[in-house]
Amino acid sequence: MGFSLSAEAMNRALAALGAEYTVYAPKVFEEGANFSGLDLVRYGKISAIEEVVFDKKSVNSCKEAFYPPSETLFYFTENAVKESAIPLKKPLVFVRSCDIHALKRLDDVLIENGAPDYFYERIRKNACFVLMPCKTVFDSCFCVDMKTNTTDDYDMSVEWDGACYRVNCKAGHLCSIFKNHAENEIEVNVPFVSQTKVHVMISNEITNTAAMLPLWDEYDGRCINCGRCTFGCPSCTCWTMQDMFYTENGKAGERRRVWASCMVDGFTDLAGGGSYRKKNGERMRFKVLHKIYNHKKRFGRTMCVGCGRCDDVCPEYISFSNTINTLSAAAGHSRAKGCL
Ligand code: SF4
Ligand code: SF4
Structure with missing residues (x-):
């Protein structure tokens, strides 16, 4: 109506x-x-x-x-847990x-x-x-x-x-x-846009082996792992846990989940001191392939929806759409040369 x-x-x-x-x-x-x-x-x-x-x-x-961005899941005391x-x-x-x-x-x-x-x-x-x-x-x-x-x-x-x-x-x-x-x-006919200024082409040549392409090294220097591209993204879901203690002995407080980002330090830290994807280029590789390849493989649609927010907020002017197009070209070129 x-x-x-x-x-x-x-x-x-x-x-x-x-x-x-x-x-x-x-x-x-x-x-x-x-x-x-x-x-x-x-x-x-x-x-x-x-x-x-x-x-x-x-x-x-x-x-x-x-x-x-920050959500209390439950409150705890020494003997009880109460859901938020x-x-x-x-x-x-x-x-x-x-x-x-x-x-x-x-x-x-x-x-x-x-x-x-x-x-x-x-x-x-x-x-x-x-x-x-x-x-x-x-x-x-x-x-x-x-x-x-x-x-x-x-x-x-x-x-x-x-x-x-x-x-x-x-x-x-x-x-x-x-x-x-x-x-x-x-009567309302809802209008939609049909043209954009920016275009992307996601090549079918992009597979897991695109992780080996040398183009990711460029982002070791350009990206400063601030995470703004992921916090502004409508399709990023990652979170981590934070306990807030009300007492010095830590027996009363609340557990929160807070947004996290695969681009920032500490995201992959493990018990015992291990850590994965320490270089910024490795984080960029993980994020990009997750957005346009891995999610699609699992759920049948790309994770990225093309809103452009990551491009708008990156302090280093790294463009996600340019990265997709560069990756597509590199994957096609490498495939043709038999390198992938
Ligand atoms: S363009 Fe894609 S990756 Fe960037 S913020 Fe939007 S949905 Fe996320
Ligand atoms: S916003 Fe730009 S500089 Fe910050 S983590 Fe994302 S790609 Fe790197």
Whole structure:
């Protein structure tokens, strides 16, 4: 069902949704950027539609709304363990088409890959997603080549046409709320982008043996293993554990899981002092092949959805799309020479 709503009507509908949902969307954090004086667009709670930033790409992805960077799993004392409470309200999250495709990748790893991750699933299964159709592409996007530029897997969509908000509701419980507040019922054809400025070609010649190519050595010097490319990525899932102690004897506290990254020091540390992939080029190799080869081999789709966020945030201007194309060319060349 399609509706048109003024800003005032949208805000009344959002207020009605607020009884059941916490609404997350890309919004402006004033002077929140790394460079002083600059604003940052990232996900946060919103209470008015005017807060939603439709025309800029958020630095972090939507996953922090339902898979937080730091999450308490349980509390412990000497004699008892108590599971953390599930958030009282369900998340309702404004997302782009590529983000919806990235949700599938998170689900692949955290729900479909063996026993489901209990703490992820308990929030994820209650989440609703609001599509924000992209009217233009951003400079670093390559969603069309990754086939993530379109989707019909959303609960509702919202777009601003310059005069009103156009809402397309698919989920029945959301339809009834918007029907109550809408000025008009209309037909909504959700637009999608069909061209990007950046293109990638993932060669069929890329296999496990691409790990042996010399191109990875270049990243020993270029990458500074800051991990920004993975923390901003909508399809990265890795986490580690952190215990917070309330008492000096360590017998009362809480266990948290926090995001981790295959690009940063310590990720592969083992008991006894061992460590794998110490060189930055080896980490880059692992990340790239995981994103475009290994995940596809296991789940039938690439892990990367072409959102371009890793390119946007890398302080060393390392481009993931360039790396894919360089790897494809090198794999094809090496195969032709019989080196792989
Ligand atoms: S473009 Fe980069 S940030 Fe986006 S899904 Fe692919 S690897 Fe992740
Ligand atoms: S953001 Fe760039 S420099 Fe930082 S870890 Fe990723 S590739 Fe390396």
